[in-house]
Amino acid sequence: MSPLQVRDILADPQGQNQQEDPLFLAVQTNKQTVYPDFLEFPLPLVSDRMKSLLEKYMPGLEWRAVILTDSKQVKQDVYWLLRPPMEDCLSAQTEWYPNQTLKRLVLRQGELESPVFRIKGSIEPHIYIHLAVAESLLRRFFTGIRLQRVEMEA
Numbered sequence: 001m002s003p004l005q006v007r008d009i010l011a012d013p014q015g016q017n018q019q020e021d022p023l024f025l026a027v028q029t030n031k032q033t034v035y036p037d038f039l040e041f042p043l044p045l046v047s048d049r050m051k052s053l054l055e056k057y058m059p060g061l062e063w064r065a066v067i068l069t070d071s072k073q074v075k076q077d078v079y080w081l082l083r084p085p086m087e088d089c090l091s092a093q094t095e096w097y098p099n100q101t102l103k104r105l106v107l108r109q110g111e112l113e114s115p116v117f118r119i120k121g122s123i124e125p126h127i128y129i130h131l132a133v134a135e136s137l138l139r140r141f142f143t144g145i146r147l148q149r150v151e152m153e154a
Contacts, residue, residue, distance in 0.1 A: 022065040023081065029070045035077055036144025044127055045079035050142055057115040057133055058084070084127060086120040087112055091153040106151045 025042075039045040045066055046054065055061065064081040089111045095104040100123055107119075107128075115130040129137075134147050 020064045022067050024067045024069055027068045027070050029073055029075065031073070035068070035079075037142040038144035039079065040125070040144075044082040044125070046082050047079060049140075050137075051080045053136060053140065053142075054082070054116060054133075057130075057136075061116075082116075082127065084116040084118055085114050087114060087117040087128075088120045089117075090119060090121055093153060104151070106153055109153045 035047070037047040037050045043066070045068075051063065061084065064083070066079045066081050068077045068079060070076075089107045091106040091108045093104075093106040094102070097103050102122060102124055105119075112130065115133050117128050118126070119128065128150065129147075137145060138147070
């Protein structure tokens with residue numbers, strides 16, 4: 001999947017009146033394969049269980065079904081494409097490497113409307129969450145997530 005395809009798939013579906021068809025992704029697994037609750041690559045995908053929790057924090061978020069298909073194992077698993085809104089929340093204190101990747105991320109205090117979001121102006125595909133969402137995820141022992149504290153502007 002090319003970066004342009006990923007960008008188009010992650011584009012905000014707001015304003016579209018049509019129901020999106022499921023996206024089918026071919027995967028290779030074996031009998032011991034266990035899928036985590038969160039898959040980061042090539043797209044941010046969540047399990048039904050994680051989707052149910054995130055809907056409590058973001059009831060209006062639109063989801064697109066993604067079917068992971070292994071034709072050799074004759075198996076399909078349903079995941080959900082996570083497309084959180086973009087937030088313009090970068091502080092002037094944020095530092096960048098010459099290739100435009102983040103060196104030091106600093107977010108503006110009090111400017112985060114959505115409990116789950118991506119950062120406008122960043123080329124990195126990370127998903128950011130409020131502390132309450134992080135605590136809720138950790139209490140339920142979801143797999144596949146990696147949390148890191150983000151610096152906030154003083």
